[in-house]
Amino acid sequence: MLFTSRTIKTLTAVALLAAVGFTTQAFAGEDDIKYRKATMKAVGGHMTAISTILKTDAGRPGDIALHANAMADLAKISAHVFPEGSSKMDGETEATMAIWEKPEDFKKVTMAFIAESEKLAQVAGSGDKAAIGAQLGALGKNACKACHDDFREKK
Numbered sequence: 001m002l003f004t005s006r007t008i009k010t011l012t013a014v015a016l017l018a019a020v021g022f023t024t025q026a027f028a029g030e031d032d033i034k035y036r037k038a039t040m041k042a043v044g045g046h047m048t049a050i051s052t053i054l055k056t057d058a059g060r061p062g063d064i065a066l067h068a069n070a071m072a073d074l075a076k077i078s079a080h081v082f083p084e085g086s087s088k089m090d091g092e093t094e095a096t097m098a099i100w101e102k103p104e105d106f107k108k109v110t111m112a113f114i115a116e117s118e119k120l121a122q123v124a125g126s127g128d129k130a131a132i133g134a135q136l137g138a139l140g141k142n143a144c145k146a147c148h149d150d151f152r153e154k155k
């Protein structure tokens with residue numbers, strides 16, 4: 001006989017291991033997507049918090065620097081929340097394929113995000129609401145909008 005029952009058992013075990021490995025990978029992509037969405041949600045939260053403080057009497061002026069510093073840190077994190085294997089082939093995501101197809105263009109907007117949020121963190125401590133508002137606008141235009149236009153699926 002070509003296949004002994006022992007061989008068949010071994011083959012089955014190998015096939016099972018391969019299947020488990022594959023499943024783990026599929027879940028890993030979903031975890032990466034979950035982490036990315038949570039990170040972006042936090043970015044959105046700080047953005048709304050800052051603009052609310054600027055436009056209303058809510059919060060305390062000193063809070064702006066805390067939100068801006070957190071945003072600058074999150075911008076750096078954003079540089080590594082788009083790993084291979086976290087596209088719409090791997091789970092529920094609004095990230096477009098262009099992220100992985102045009103890595104140089106994507107890197108440019110990520111660098112703009114880091115630079116603009118760093119500038120925001122610098123002016124945030126000044127208490128100068130006009131200057132902070134202007135930089136918040138620049139961040140929104142050159143980072144959030146610039147990236148979402150090309151790399152986030154429109155609803």
Ligand code: HEC
Pocket residue numbers: 033036037038040041043044045047078092093094095096106109110113139140143144145147148151152
């Ligand atoms: C370098 C590209 C990039 C930059 C810069 C960027 N985003 Fe995003 N953002 C994305 C992508 C891609 C998604 C979709 C993520 C997904 O569904 O996996 C997203 C999703 C979001 C979401 C939805 C998160 C959720 O609940 O699923 C919010 C809110 C958000 N971004 C806010 C912002 C704000 C505010 C800024 C600027 C301060 C910003 N983003 C800058 C690429 C970017």
